[in-house]
């Protein structure tokens with residue numbers, strides 16, 4: 001807590017860290033804080049002493065802290081958990097030792113039990129340091145450029161791209177040429193492609209909860225409308241939120257186009273799919289989304305992975321029913337196991353969140 005970013009956060013008064021010695025609350029001549037575990041014989045930190053230590057923290061900070069107990073039995077720690085903790089005013093981390101702490105204390109006073117990985121350490125001190133370190137860099141002002149925190153790939157749930165520094169040639173290995181070429185746009189594209197490649201090969205499990213919009217090129221939304229009854233209220237705002245531009249409404253006949261123009265002035269009304277693909281350009285991955293399960297349709301997560309792999313624009317096409325998507329070329333994904341009675345614009349919102357994520 002004296003060096004680097006956590007050190008600056010402490011000296012700058014952004015983060016305060018106080019160590020509490022459980023031994024100060026020990027009982028008897030030996031200041032006992034633990035005892036034999038009933039039934040097994042290992043040593044367990046005792047509940048009354050832990051409670052007294054916690055009370056002292058509550059008294060000093062003026063409010064009950066959020067209590068975290070690092071243990072191998074806890075939920076696996078993640079950036080989301082760290083972000084949740086960083087929002088708390090006061091956090092107390094209880095370092096277990098030996099066999100851990102009395103379960104009754106955990107049940108009554110621990111708000112969150114977290115594990116730092118599937119391995120066993122000798123105590124909770126190193127996990128506590130990990131938690132404090134990861135939390136302190138999220139406190140506004142702790143990291144020089146707060147943009148840097150948000151620009152972290154992991155902030156969006158993706159792995160980072162590889163990094164290089166001078167010398168440009170080392171032991172016969174050159175830095176990727178794009179990085180020394182000076183084209184900012186190409187560098188940025190390269191970094192995103194590398195982050196995607198690494199995430200898909202090393203940690204595909206991350207993709208389901210990652211926010212991937214920034215890793216994709218243009219994203220467009222089109223709805224094939226059969227009649228005026230399709231309810232698209234709020235769709236334009238939803239598309240904007242996911243950086244998917246103004247939605248297209250495909251309406252086959254003139255009257256319907258006129259009616260839709262009036263009803264949804266924020267949308268771009270177009271006569272047919274062919275006209276639309278002409279507008280969107282080349283190398284477009286078309287993903288047809290239907291609300292209900294269909295034989296051979298992809299799970300939305302698989303569609304998300306394929307979108308990430310695609311190095312070009314993406315077009316999501318929605319329709320009121322599967323039949324209307326039949327003539328459209330592209331992947332077919334589904335949202336729900338069975339057809340639900342959900343308004344079309346809400347369905348599209350759910351689909352965009354499954355396919356793009358949002359943080």
Ligand code: ADE
Pocket residue numbers: 070071072114115116117118119120121122123124127
């Ligand atoms: N204490 C001992 N092992 C641990 C782990 N894997 N995570 C958190 N706390 C621990």
